[in-house]
Structure formats: structure tokens, C-alpha cells
Amino acid sequence: MFYYHTLKELEDLVNENKLEVWQVVEQSDMEENGRTKEQSYEKMLNMYLAMKEADKNYNGNLKSASKRAGGDGEKIHRYNVANKNICGKFIGNVMEKAIKMGESNACMRRIVAAPTAGACGVLPAVLISYQEEYNLSNDEMVKAMYVAAGIGKVIAENAFIAGAAGGCQAEIGSASAMAAGALAFLQKGTVKQIVNATALSLKNMLGLTCDPVKGLVEVPCIKRNSYGAVNAVTSAQLAMAGIESAITPDDVIDSMRRIGNSMPACLKETGTGGLAVTESANKYLEK
């Protein structure tokens, strides 16, 4: 049985069976959920294609239900194509795609929750930008999606992926950790580097609160997708350079759970604390 509940167990399965991370995650999905190899692969491919479609279908003219969110993706796109980009082409694209996806979500467009709708911009921003930069096949990207999904599963089983349960560290934090691991895989990282990228990424997101204005998935959620995506790229690069997290990946996940549990309810998606109760927040819908 290819069963894993921790990243250590996932790492051991990879090493013992001389497989890649995505193969263990795929095999485990087949065993646990009774899917054939073809069914599992097809489902994952569809998720990735839906992400690409959502990216392509961004419409900068749309506004969210609050009539306040929308159009920022267009702004950063214009900035990027004007060659004013100070972050380099790849990071510029990552930021642009993350904002666009976050806005599409707020504007009731079709997206892929990964792991949640609020954090739906992080993983596709990193993956699609990387595919475009290095001209990779969809097949390679599906493998990266399995890596991300396996990491997300471990986080969900040992901590949480919902802002209401653990704050934003559970949403953008988890998405960033998933994207960091997937990116380390795409850069031909070892399993150790993959889980290390995950640890570095999540560690930097610990304590992040979920205090959205009016409880809407708009402020600060949309922009935070961009930060989560760039954090993933930074973490993958550190891991690929051989820099290691002093805290093991599973210990970081465990810390996220304990931090989330000690977070007050007003900072867990109730719209009753933090940014949500500021004067600017009260004015947000009046404009």
C-alpha cells in the first residue's frame, strides 16, 4: 500500500521504491480512491487545463459583487509589457497571473480551488508561468500537479486548508507550500529538495490571519495570491540552491496547526478583527 500521512512518509515511499513523488501520489490516489491510472491522470489533466482556461479567460473589465474588485490584473499586465518590470520576466508573469486569477474568482468566473477558492491564484500562477517560460508539455505539468496535491493532502490531514479553521496561513500558506514543492520538482529537485521547498515556503506564511473586509474574498485575498506565489518561487530557489529548513517539513505543518488553534476567532474568516474592522474597511463598500 502506498499510504502516506506525513511528508516524511511520502519521502520514505519515494526513496524505498525508487519512484518520483508524483508517482507515489498517483499510485496512492488509485489505491485510496479506487480510480484507475487513466481516470486519475485524466482528472488531474482536466484540473490543469481548467486552470489554463481560467488564466486565458481573464477579463479586466469585470467587477466583483462589491463593485470594488477587478481590473488590477490588467494594470500589472500593462506594466509588465511596458518593460518596466523590476522583478524579471518570470516573476512578473507569476505576479500578474496570480492577481488575475484572484480577481476572476471574486468576479464569479470559473476557477480551480487549490486548495481553496480564495487561494486559487497561487498554484496556476507559478505552474503556467513556468510552462510558458520553459515550453514544457502538459504531461510534465500534470506531474507537478500531483506533487502539489500530495503536499496539500498532508497539510489538510495534519493541519487545515480553510481560513475559517486556521487563518490565511491555511489557505495562501498551503497553496504556496504546494506550489513551492511543485516548482522544485519541475526544476528536477530531489524529493528532499521538494519537501524542503515546502517547509521553507510554509514557514514564511505562519501566523497569517484571515481578516477579509466584509467577509468577502477580495481584500486582502486577491493581492495575497500574488505574494503567496512569489513566496513559492523564492522558497523553491532557496531549496534548489541547497539551503535547508532547520525545522523539518512535518514540524512546520504541525506548527501551523498549533498556531491556527491558538488564533482568536476574530482572525479566522469572521470579518470581525484585523483589517476587517478598520476605518478603511468601513469605507470600502461606500465608494
Place this chain on the structure above:
Amino acid sequence: MDIFDIVGPIMVGPSSSHTAGAVRIGYIGGKLLGEPVKKAQILLYGSFLATGEGHGTKKAIVAGLLGMEPDDYRISDSFNIAKEKDMKIEFGEAKLNEGHPNSALLRLEGINGNKIEVLGQSIGGSRINIAQIDGIDTNFSGECPTLIVHNMDQPGHVSEVTSMLAHKSVNIATMQLYRSAKGGNAVMVVECDQQIPKEGIEWLKHVEGILKVTYFAGI
């Protein structure tokens, strides 16, 4: 945990609980009614009531009642589609006693006059729980084939249902029994691993003491 609960579902935003989950509550409500909806009273509670407007929760529930699933592009246009289909919709506040924060109470009437009242809860991700049908407590997700039998609270009805399922080689995943009072109305909710053949369901409908049979093939 299923990795496709982590990567996925494909859904219309902005919120898996307030939008995708709300679509599913409407969808299952409509399926439980068993015919196209003519009139719907949609009563919201808790966070659904407080933040539902900005999350498109109302549009999402109406979309579900129209048979749309969480990834349907037309969700944001559901009010217009309902109008075209002459579906009458009324919104309000549900008065629940310490209900789940994301709850919706649906009072539905179909084109053939059938009526049903369904209490749905959006419990995280896009997952939901149907907590009441016609005022009687239930507890199921709609993720697998689900059989709901309203019957008189008399000896033998559970065995009639389970015998039918055994005869059709359908395995029971979970089974719950509820009743309003001893000897009163009872509800049986049976979640199955396989689809139940139509003739099995038709047979049940004609058994004495069984008042109503609803079958839902799963999301």
C-alpha cells in the same frame, strides 16, 4: 483525504463554502423535490445571511435549483434564467436555533405540486450536509447514491428496504433512521456504494406504510 478535494473542484468563485457549497445545496434540494421547481422560498442563516450577497450565495442556490453544478458558467446569471423559466423566488431570513453558520432552508414547490422543505449546511470546501428534510433531522452529503424513504414508524419497513437493496446487489455505506415521534412519521436515509435500479425504487413506492421515496444518484 482525496487529492481532488485539494486540487479541485473546478468551480465558479468566489467561495467554495458560500458559492460552490450553496450551488450544491440548491442542486440537491431540487433533486430531492424530484421535479422542476415552480416556487422557491430561500431562507438564509448565519454567515450565509451576513456575507451571502457579496459571495453570490443567493445566485448560487438558485443556480443549483435550476440543476446547475458548481462549475457552471451561468451561475452569475441564474436570476435571469429563473425568470425565463417562470420560477418564482423569494428570499428571507431563516430563524434557526443555533444552526450551522452557513445554513439555508429551502421551501420548494414543483410544477406538479410536490412540496419539500430542505435544510442544507455548507460545511467547508464545497462539501455540504443535508440536516433536515420536512422538519425531520437527517445527516448526509449527497456525494454517493442516496435513498430517502418517508414511512410510518411501524415494524418491518427497514427490512423491506434493506432486502430490496440486497436483492439488487447494492451495498449500504451508511444508514440513518429518524422519526418525529413513536408511531409517527419516520425517515430513513440510506447512502449506497452502487446506483439503485429504477424498478427497486418503484417497488418501494407501492409498499404499504411507505409514504414517499426519494432517490438521488449523487453529485
